Amino acid sequence: MKNRETIKKIKLLPILFLVCIYGNVYAQYYPHNDNIDYKENYRGQFHFSPKSEWMNDINGLVYQGGKYHMIYQWGKEIRHGGYATSKDLLHWKDEGVALIPQKSFLPPDAVRNVSGDQVYSGSAVVVSGKAAKKITGSKKEAIIAIYTGTAVGTCLAWSNDLGKTWHNYANNPVANFTKTAKPRDPCVIWHEPSSQWVLAIYENGTTFYGSTDLISWKFLSNLDFGYECPDLFLLPLDEDTNNKKWVLQDANGSYLVGDFDGTSFIKDKEQDTLVMDVGPDFYAGQTFPMGNLPNNDSRLIQIAWMDHWNGGIGEEIWERNATFPVSLGLATYNGQMRVTRNPIKEIASIYKNKKTWKNQTINQGINLLSEIKSKTFDLTVEVDLTETTANSFGFKVANKEISYDIKEKTLLSKQLLPDASNRIKIRLLVDWGQLEVFANDGVFSYSEQFAFDPDRNDLELYSDGEIKIVSIEFNEVARTW
Template identity: 55%
Template sequence: MQNDNNPDGAKSPWNIGALGAPPYDPFSTPSDYKEDFRPQFHFSPKNEWMNDINALIYHDGTYHMLYQWGRNARHGGYATSQDLVHWDDRGVALVPQDTFLPKDAVRNASGKEVYSGSGVFVEGEAAKKITGSPEPALVAIYTGTKVGTCIAWSNDDGKTWNNYENNPVANATEGVDPRDPCVIWYEREQKWVMAIYENGTTFYGSRDLIQWERLSNIHFGFECPDLVELPLDGDGDRMKWVLYDANGSYLVGNFDGTSFTDENKAEPLMMDCGPDFYAAQTFFPHNLPEKKYIQIAWNDHWNGGVGEEKWERNATFPVELGLVTRDSKMCVTRTPIDEIKKLYVGDPIRKSNIELGSENILTGVKSKAFDMTLVIDLNNAFASSIIFNVTNIEYVYELESEILNYTALIRGENKEKSVPLKPNADGILKLRVLVDWSSIEIFSDDGVFSFSQQINFDPNGDNLSLTSLGGQVKLSFLELQTLRSIWN
């Protein structure tokens, strides 16, 4: 079996042998998580920069998340959770050779920097070949720049992270390409499959995560691929594969363990149409309490930031992926996980069967972090638009053109944008809206419509407004539930 390890890799100053260390705590100044724009129910690091989600692994009651950390050099940041909602920021698990951290931070990752990847769970002989022990192990597969596709592992539930002594295991490089390996377990052939950003997306196969063989290539995708298998319309006998990239562009079809075939036979669809969805990954599904695909993305698309200080950027709220038929196409759905209900505090605000007009129906309602459901009957509506204000930010839904207008931060500048948002066949528009101190996520059409945005809501404001312009429209149902902070 082919292996494209670099035989001279050990001589590279960026390629090290076996070395392990506990996560390094770079947080000299504690955070109270109350800074302006600090998300209250979305993960963000205590300090410094975060971007791509890199490895999501569950084991024995704990969810582990590695993510890119560090503006000037990318490291492997590390956080854990017991419920996918409350997160413990553990510091930096993977420290590259070109780190800016102090000398006491052990360099325990191959590569000038740690670029994106994914994570899997192994045990028994599979673990022994990598770690030297059959004990269960968390394995992160990442791009070590100037080295290649590399492995790091922990067999003590993240207390210590270790560099694999014979990195790289594949894709030896003198730069950063190929990059972003996504590794899955392909059960039908009892083998590992890697999808990596290389001339589109290239697939590799392995029996042990160490020896890799090139399988095929598809001219699709830009950065951070992920490959998931979902039941179509909830039918377990109609399983389909979804291949998506960092932008959320995706294909749906068949993967036979070697190559991917698109069955939608259309332009790639988008699983999120907002301005700030990027580099999503799913949890390794095979040892989750229930086999499903739980996804977390970076809540930014290089927008320039909202003015946050001490830390920069955050993650999206976890969602479960699904697959449904819409307009003769197979479409991905994104649905916030039910664990959000653990954060509900106080009594919900409820309204039903009222006419929405020029008068603000949310007068007196004040919240900066909430989960809101809206059901709007657009039949026989006289209104031309529906206007939703969160403090200083306005979202406008145009009834005739069926579009949502919004203002987006694009590399530090405000730009007026719009996205299609259609009611269902009965003329009903149902929305799920998650608002945090610096983000909004909107879901509709059972999750087929998804919109993620990092936005500079006024940190000193908590007023809300919901009105219509040009006439009235029926609001069938509204429920707004305030959310408590995950950091309390």
């Protein structure tokens, strides 16, 4: 996808070449200074960011070979395929640049290993057997990246050695031939009922194609919906596995809920077009392919780019980062089927310094959190609004205020209705330059890059009248680098 802002070019840090033997000689490029310690101001301590340079859209999430793999757009002037791996979705290793396009700004020794002038957004899947052999020449299990090679079309790249080396598919492009950057952003899923791969791409809205081998594609249908980076997935409604609905989203987080039969997506007639994250910095969210997670894990896990072309917060050495991974759900809320987003449960494994409060009544001027000093934490507060005298309550995190207006029923000026018991539950994930807010079991989601004052670690829970605190749970979050 294109950069919609005028961005000043930064100097690329020295290039370190690692040459390995794996069947043949190849070069894997790590264009970073190994002395980078991830302690720069605003650098997320438990949010992924590349060691250096620019990142944006998430372009391929898969689990394979005992690791989670993430391809993402990297490079300010020319988009490449950056690459990272993790064993737990928490501790990520920046593996450098995997997909190097033909117009790369890396030195000439960096082998241009994929098609197209630039690597624009896409997705990834895992295949083996005959499907793998047609692409890679071997039946060995492989990761297949499907991306837009600008000035070429929809292209494939592959790795069958756990991401150590990446290769161009010899017969690119496989679809959507183009001399420009449109259409773009192919999302590929396996559709079991129709026994085919389905590709959704940003083309006059969203266009669907079908294939049995990831190589030969046929037109299925077109839908007048969406702008860039589609994702398509199936979720149980209200946790009922016998009642699943399809969700189609675009880069902005706008989404439709309805049915998909392997050819056409039909939106539910009673369903509005909604947005899954109401913050200023959510873009190009992508999920791990359905059924791809280990140990029969049925969750649908999403990671997004934590920006919306908003100019950043003054990061140096690197620019931009990813959201914290969330588990998606679908819940009936205010007469609509709404996508829910909640931080993955694995975050509990990096908690420390837990503190809890129960059944407290506070008034103006009382701060239960006055003794807490932290810059990285996960805080959940549940408030009973029955018989409250306050007009608002909220949090002050260093130089940032997060307020709930009780009369207007808005959190951060966005609508949030109390639940059936007239309660509001707000959860904050706070990092050095990242704020994510979730409320009422994920029906509210808000992502924002924010320049928290590096010299402050204070926290306040405030109200302008009496409110009843049902519970508070504070967990400091450990550094993952």
